[in-house]
Amino acid sequence: MDAKTYNAALAELRADRDEIKKVRTALAKLEAARDKKIRALTGYEKASADRIAPAAGLSIGDIVKIAPVLAPASLTAAPDGTVDEAQQTPQAPAVETGPTHDAALAPAGAGHTAAPSAASAKPERQGAPGAGAPAPGAVARELPAIAQGEEGDRWFAHTPNLASTHPNFTQQARSTVFLDTTTGILVHRDQTLRLNLPDTSAATILQAVFHAVPEGTERIFVTAGDPWHHQAEQHPFLKDAVAAWLNTPIPGWRTDTGRGKDRMAGHFVHPRHPVGRYQSDNGQYHVEIRSVREWFDAEGADPTIVRDAFVLLWKALRAHWGDAVLMGSPSQTGRDLWTRTIPTRGQHADGYPVLSEELRGLLHATAGQGRTELITPPRVPDKLPALVEYDRTFAYAKHTWKSPVGTPRRITAATFSAWSEKEQVKALYGCGHWHVRVTVPDTWNHVGILPAPAPGDRAWHYPAAPGTTFTTWAGGPEIYTALTNPIQPWRIEILDGLLWDDGKPLDDWSKKLKEAWSTLAAQAQLHGDPAQRQAAHLASRAVRSLLLYGIGSFAQRPRTVTGTTPRTHERDVPPDAEIIGFTDEQITWQRPTGFSRDPNAHPEWAAAIWSGARAALLSQRMREDNTYVGALHAPPGTVVAFRTDAVYLTAPQNWPYHGQPGDYLHKGHLAGPIPAPTTEDELLALRDAGRAALKQTATATTGQA
Incomplete structure (x- = not known):
């Protein structure tokens, strides 16, 4: 094959790719419509999966995945002959508790009613659909474990030369305007203007704003209108519509590639809270367009009230941080404020070291966030x-008073078994993350307590069927709840675990945010001006977001970078990238970049708070x-x-x-x-x-x- 033939074949391949994309888009629409019809059929009391399956051209298992309420009884029964996990895993000690809420914990055979040994544990099986269990036929995720032997022991360290320290610089405020793209009302400082917006494309918004504010602005907060959704009906998914809106070429502007220490370069494609980052071709202006809903739901407030809310927020924070600056998102701002509470003298003056990448990866895979579960009939009435x-x-402000600090210790099953009852109690009540085998009591009749991996990326369910046995990871607060709940103690077997010293790295930060929240909440109740009451209410919601998303930012998920490449330079698309959209002019792609060297990555803190919040539910x-x-x-x-x-x-x-x-x-x-x-x-x-x-x-x- 010569070069000419090769290039011609590439051109044909690109044409095939474009056609496949179009067909897949059409197919996705048809499948979404089909699934909606299937779910609608569940409204008929005699609807059954075996009747719907041939009509839809699917298997019964596929129908049940779409509409779990249609699961036939024969599919919800626990399978017989499941391999006993106890035969595959070294026997671990059973942790038992007495029936009262304040009962002590004890190893197996230490004085309380003896639990069945690990070898006689029931086979692992899942709860019935409606209990948060995966649909029949679905394969649950298998959670990772700590590597055995010396390899696993090496995980218990910190990343060299990477720690959270008090910043030695002051954040710079950015000129900000507030725009309602539905009405065209623009608020800039103490001015209120009305823009002529013939459409809501990014090009039109930039042109109109920079005409109204000729000296330039660095941040455009959209308070209402969601302009990135204006052509949503032309795309199968909102994310596709957002990507198309962000990446439409704008004369005189290009995607911002970042400047100085600013790592937030490039557009951020999110279905509801995207961020468009642009710079003028002459390099004079850098501006981002983003949704105010990252901070709070504006609840119909006009841009003037939204502006006042941010002013009140800034003043409330300045009462506690003399150098407080509102950044683009609550996660950025919340974490920046936290860094300014890191001690500069005494304990932790050298900062908080970042865990090894292996432990961060383990926490990322095994520590879920909020509990989202819908319990359906027959577990609740029709x-x-x-x-x-x-x-x-x-809620999260309730769980920041104690957090793990330092390098964790590995607590193996043998180590835990060798401890006294008092040592076991202290460990399980402390800052730990535990690999456990769990058995639901045979007479249990309430909701599930501990999360278990379900099919899907980072999906969790909460087994509640009596006698169910499963293996999972859970934080100390949830283990405590399982052992001391007011109904009946669950059987917990420790397989492995991480145990940190108790500390208060977030306490000062959280207290200041709680005080700011209380101040604003009081203004929202007592201020004589209704507009200022609404602004104070929105500002109090913004403080909640600072803490909520600030905690989330500690988790430091592996990053995915989104980028664009002109169609004429298609060979420049990174080889590991996934193409997520394209136009006649450019290709939009994304690729994983793994964990960055983030000095403020502390997934152990996020995991502990999330566990505490789930337990408190x-x-x-x-x-x-x-x-x-x-x-x-x-x-x-x-x-x-x-x-x-x-x-x-x-x-x-x-x-x-x-x-x-x-x-x-x-x-x-x-x-x-x-x-x-x-x-x-x-x-x-x-x-x-x-x-x-x-x-x-x-x-x-x-x-x-």
């Missing part, structure tokens, strides 16, 4: 007597009221769903609320009978209706008073 929402106020002590709250303190069969900080029940609970971080706020109440939700969309629709109904009831009650 018709719910009510749907009551309880949402934990500023189940059981939390209200000290001043001397009572317990959470899902496990509601009657069996009344829990409908969990969503990160919220739990949805079929009946109201007498849970005290003082407006403090972690308290359960009665946020929604929809009277029944209500069809039990079977999809997330149905749950969210009922949630919104419940919030509106409770608000209406509160307004009516206030009016009568």
